[in-house]
Amino acid sequence: xxxxxxxxxxxxxxxxxxxxxxxxxxxxxxxxxxxxxxxxxxxxxxxxxxxxxxxxxxxxxxxxxxxxxxxxxxxxxxxxxxxxxxxxxxxxxxxxxxxxxxxxxxxxxxxxxxxxxxxxxxxxxxxxxxxxxxxxxxxxxxxxxxxxxxxxxxxxxxxxxxxxxxxxxxxxxxxxxxxxxxx
Amino acid sequence: xxxxxxxxxxxxxxxxxxxxxxxxxxxxxxxxxxxxxxxxxxxxxxxxxxxxxxxxxxxxxxxxxxxxxxxxxxxxxxxxxxxxxxxxxxxxxxxxxxxxxxxxxxxxxxxxxxxxxxxxxxxxxxxxxxxxxxxxxxxxxxxxxxxxxxxxxxxxxxxxxxxxxxxxxxxxxxxxxxxxxxxxxxxxxxxxxxxxxxxxxxxxxxxxxxxxxxxxxxxxxxxxxxxxxxxxxxxxxxxxxxxxxxxxxxxxxxxxxxxxxxxxxxxxxxxxxxx
Numbered sequence: 408x409x410x411x412x413x414x415x416x417x418x419x420x421x422x423x424x425x426x427x428x429x430x431x432x433x434x435x436x437x438x439x440x441x442x443x444x445x446x447x448x449x450x451x452x453x454x455x456x457x458x459x460x461x462x463x464x465x466x467x468x469x470x471x472x473x474x475x476x477x478x479x480x481x482x483x484x485x486x487x488x489x490x491x492x493x494x495x496x497x498x499x500x501x502x503x504x505x506x507x508x509x510x511x512x513x514x515x516x517x518x519x520x521x522x523x524x525x526x527x528x529x530x531x532x533x534x535x536x537x538x539x540x541x542x543x544x545x546x547x548x549x550x551x552x553x554x555x556x557x558x559x560x561x562x563x564x565x566x567x568x569x570x571x572x573x574x575x576x577x578x579x580x581x582x583x584x585x586x587x588x589x590x
Numbered sequence: 591x592x593x594x595x596x597x598x599x600x601x602x603x604x605x606x607x608x609x610x611x612x613x614x615x616x617x618x619x620x621x622x623x624x625x626x627x628x629x630x631x632x633x634x635x636x637x638x639x640x641x642x643x644x645x646x647x648x649x650x651x652x653x654x655x656x657x658x659x660x661x662x663x664x665x666x667x668x669x670x671x672x673x674x675x676x677x678x679x680x681x682x683x684x685x686x687x688x689x690x691x692x693x694x695x696x697x698x699x700x701x702x703x704x705x706x707x708x709x710x711x712x713x714x715x716x717x718x719x720x721x722x723x724x725x726x727x728x729x730x731x732x733x734x735x736x737x738x739x740x741x742x743x744x745x746x747x748x749x750x751x752x753x754x755x756x757x758x759x760x761x762x763x764x765x766x767x768x769x770x771x772x773x774x775x776x777x778x779x780x781x782x783x784x785x786x787x788x789x790x791x792x793x794x795x796x797x798x799x800x801x802x803x804x805x806x807x808x809x810x811x812x813x814x815x816x817x818x819x820x821x822x823x824x825x826x827x828x829x830x831x832x833x834x835x836x837x838x839x840x841x842x843x844x845x846x847x848x849x850x851x852x853x854x855x856x857x858x859x860x861x862x863x864x865x
Binding site for chain 1 (some may be wrong): 595596620624625626656659660663670671673674675676682712717720723724744745747748749750751752754755756758759760763768783786787790791793795797799800801802804805806809812813817818854859864
């Protein structure tokens with residue numbers, strides 16, 4: 408499937424709905440307090456890797472805003488923007504991953520994970536705490552500790568669940584595109 | 591699945607307001623609430639929020655769950671602030687009045703209590719307005735109002751799609767979960783961590799892959815109907831502006847300006863009763 412305008416619109420919509428639905432699902436890591444395997448982060452990285460930075464950023468921004476609003480009745484903007492940023496970053500090399508063409512192999516997995524780790528660190532260890540301080544004037548050491556834990560949880564989630572999602576989907580897709588036109 | 595806030599049809603002047611008005615109000619109100627740390631401004635905003643909330647005839651039952659979650663979150667947050675930085679208030683207000691010495695460097699000061707009171711107040715000025723925005727605005731009308739504010743209609747349409755498909759996806763989730771449980775997958779808290787992660791994936795994968803198929807089906811259907819061919823689009827749920835809309839918008843603009851003036855007139859965003 409080509410990523411035309413309509414597909415981007417629908418991917419953003421359905422992706423956001425999925426992201427919000429998955430906001431209610433998480434498994435606490437246990438050994439580190441306040442961190443959890445949040446499938447929605449893996450979903451965000453996965454969608455960005457298929458549909459590119461626009462869908463990644465939009466699902467992160469709209470999804471996180473609506474999920475916060477629907478769940479808590481208020482929006483923590485200092486955590487919304489990092490998520491949007493993460494979505495954009497994860498989608499930057501979407502064309503290189505070739506997930507839908509069945510080409511998500513070792514090389515692509517390494518690239519995908521390097522990108523997600525860098526993006527997570529920038530988003531949660533730098534941007535989120537700084538926004539917390541600027542917007543809510545919270546103590547610096549508290550927000551940096553929080554950010555570091557969030558970053559760790561997300562890196563693990565995306566690394567495991569996100570990579571597996573990519574692998575499984577690329578296998579499904581490979582069958583339909585492995586036929587070549589005869590010259 | 592957990593209970594979620596949703597639109598409920600009632601007939602009050604707040605429900606009759608256009609989605610544009612309510613959205614502008616919500617955005618400006620949150621911005622003012624985020625920026626200011628001035629207790630006087632926050633108090634006034636808090637009182638207005640409560641009055642508006644009761645005028646919208648939102649029953650407490652509708653938002654009870656949400657309030658409990660916020661309560662827990664807020665308590666943890668406030669305790670965490672104290673644990674990490676017991677003298678943050680002293681730093682901000684540049685004075686120190688000890689009330690009670692706990693242990694080590696942990697002292698309860700008047701300034702810290704005041705600062706943390708402000709943190710809590712900040713949340714409570716925005717929460718009622720946000721809750722009200724969600725329960726009084728029809729999702730379809732919300733999407734229509736976005737395009738009126740100058741947002742491209744494709745983005746408004748994405749949001750409308752998202753709101754439309756959340757219940758469907760939640761239904762799919764429950765169905766897949768039950769099917770997998772029937773096959774013997776343990777999703778309860780008693781299962782081992784590694785098992786729980788693995789079992790979660792057994793739900794996630796089918797859910798996400800069916801949703802991806804859905805994306806193709808819907809976008810093909812939209813393509814067939816010529817979506818996105820023209821620059822403009824009309825909305826079924828659009829509501830025309832009334833007098834109340836203009837008055838409300840004027841009020842929120844004037845209020846925001848006044849709030850900023852009162853907040854920053856003494857040079858900082860904090861109101862300091864200690865000097």
